[in-house]
Amino acid sequence: MITITYLHSNPGFFLFGVFLFGLIVGSFLNVVIYRLPLMLKREWKCDCIDFLSDEFKSEKYKLPSCIDEKAFNLSVPRSRCPSCGHKITALENIPIISWLALRAKCSKCQTKISARYPSIELITALLSLLVAYHFGVQWYTLATLLLTWALIALTMIDFDTQLLPDNISLPFLWLGILVSLIHISPIPIENSIIGAMLGYMSLWSIYQLFKLVTGKEGMGFGDFKLLALLGAWLGWQALPLILLLSALVGAIVGISLIIFMGRDKSIPIPFGPYLASAGFISLLWGEEIKQFYFQTMGL
Ligand SMILES: [Zn+2]
Known part of the structure; x- marks a missing residue:
């Protein structure tokens, strides 16, 4: 060494x-x-x-x-x-x-x-x-570099084609669990597995509910797999922050596209890029953001 x-x-x-x-x-x-x-x-x-x-x-x-x-x-x-x-x-x-x-x-x-x-x-x-x-x-840096590159590819592919290929999402989901299993990642293996499960199921439930109420499909299955991937890498505790951040960034970008660029409201906006960016932000500064939030809320 x-x-x-x-x-x-x-x-x-x-x-x-x-x-x-x-x-x-x-x-x-x-x-x-x-x-x-x-x-x-x-x-x-x-x-x-x-x-x-x-x-x-x-x-x-x-x-x-x-x-x-x-x-x-x-x-x-x-x-x-x-x-x-x-x-x-x-x-x-x-x-x-x-x-x-x-x-x-x-x-x-x-x-x-x-x-x-x-x-x-x-x-x-x-x-x-x-x-x-x-x-x-450290070895964890190498792992997170691989994750970062995968997120860049997924972001751009979803942006271009509204696809989040399984060929990237699934291997990286398993890799996230593996780096926890062999203790390269600071995330305990239980948190990683539960993160993958909850990541998938939370968006899947929202999708089913949305479909039931509006009859439309608001997201794709690629989005569930991407959140499962992020849950596997960051642990289930990071999921609320990831969802909150992606909704926030997505709303800001989406609304400004409609207002300033005159984008048609009916054109679907891919959710993957927001999930991926939110995941990346949480990976680097998740703890700081949570602490800042609890401090300002006086908790
Ligand atoms: Zn030429």
Whole structure:
């Protein structure tokens, strides 16, 4: 454990390392955020075709085949310019720096490259730095870094597509219970398991009640799983604060979108980004917020 001792005595080196690594992870998250929903949709389409071709075997329906579609996953095919198809070289793929060096344009066709890509890289690096600074050199920091990256991916995917993929939510839910079980996390295992259960069931009950009263679906099942994930990582005691914070942030953002941007009230606003941000805030400052609240309430 020479490395850990070295990192302890060189906190600056540790933080700088985490920041740089955060940039690289941010670059990977850009790929996940863009490709994972497309991969899922292709998979669903294939499942539908498989199911229907069994169902209508004897009929004359001609269903499209999904076998000959080219491989598409997180590593294949290589990233290309969406306008001209120019393959992005390793040099053009350095987080932030390449975007600046290319002046936000494709090197071949000069089409603008969105500022969103370097922004996600920078945000990932900054949040990683914050987590590393907050928790210091310990295994729990590594675990919470993984959680932070998962939350960034879920936030952006839900924002773009209104999906919270199980491929991210479920493994991270189990990971949250695991880090409690092996005592990397300060959360006792009972609190983590009850957190996962209550997280899922609380939103599920609200959903059923809302559906019963209004006949509409106010949330998706992805939201229940995301709150279960947060409950597993932060323990059931954190759930009220997470729900309160996400409702608060959600209401502020939602109302200002309707008032200032003229957003149609009937367009559903994804709840995942608010849950994820509230979870992240509670992870870092949950105790401080609770203490502040009890103090101001004179309790
Ligand atoms: Zn191009």
